[in-house]
Amino acid sequence: MIRKLLQSSLVGLLSLNIGALGAAEVKPEDAVEYRQSVYTLIKWNFAPIGAMVKGQVPYDAAAVARHAAFLETLSKMPLEGFTPGSDVGDTKAKPEIWKNRQEFEKLMGDFQEQVNKLNQVAGSGSQTAVKEQFGATAKSCKNCHDKFRKE
Ligand code: HEC
Numbered sequence: 001m002i003r004k005l006l007q008s009s010l011v012g013l014l015s016l017n018i019g020a021l022g023a024a025e026v027k028p029e030d031a032v033e034y035r036q037s038v039y040t041l042i043k044w045n046f047a048p049i050g051a052m053v054k055g056q057v058p059y060d061a062a063a064v065a066r067h068a069a070f071l072e073t074l075s076k077m078p079l080e081g082f083t084p085g086s087d088v089g090d091t092k093a094k095p096e097i098w099k100n101r102q103e104f105e106k107l108m109g110d111f112q113e114q115v116n117k118l119n120q121v122a123g124s125g126s127q128t129a130v131k132e133q134f135g136a137t138a139k140s141c142k143n144c145h146d147k148f149r150k151e
Contacts, residue, residue: 025083026083026086028085028086028089029089031081031082031083031086032081032086032089032090032093034081035081035082035093038074038077038078038081039078041074042071042075042078045067045068045070045071046067046071046137046141048063048067049067049068049130052064053131053134059127061125061127064122064130065122067122068118068119068122068123071115071118071119072115072116075112075115078108079105079108082097082098084098092149092150093149094147094148096148104148107140107143107147107148108144111137111141113140114133114136114139115137115140117137118134118136118137
């Protein structure tokens with residue numbers, strides 16, 4: 001009996017420990033906030049390039065280069081925010097992200113590649129090349145949103 005009790009409290013302690021480990025991991029709502037914040041920064045840096053290549057505001061090569069350089073770093077940040085179990089709460093992430101992780105990571109990789117090219121052409125000074133590559137990058141955003149983001 002005592003042995004049984006001891007055993008079950010040991011099991012209890014063990015699972016407490018696992019629970020504490022779990023709590024030390026990122027909370028789903030923090031992961032959601034993190035990735036949404038990164039996407040807000042991505043939009044902040046991406047939109048002005050669009051406005052310039054569309055002629056809505058005067059073209060400023062230095063600003064394009066700065067935004068593109070920030071984007072290259074930012075593009076590497078969202079993935080780690082899609083932690084296991086964070087398809088809950090105030091999020092537009094579809095559960096398919098966690099069911100079809102390979103496809104999601106492939107689209108994330110495509111996007112990083114397009115942003116990388118955008119950063120390269122931003123330094124070349126060719127407005128036409130930037131315009132083209134802006135379009136290709138925007139398409140990589142849309143490809144993922146269409147599949148993995150709720151309306
Ligand atoms: C590989 C997938 C993927 C790519 C690529 C991607 N997004 Fe997203 N984006 C998402 C998902 C999923 C969400 C929803 C996140 C959430 O609500 O938890 C999102 C949300 C957003 C949001 C809303 C953030 C908020 O505050 O709720 C913006 C803005 C955004 N993306 C812009 C962009 C732009 C601009 C690009 C391209 C330059 C891009 N995204 C590329 C998947 C992607």
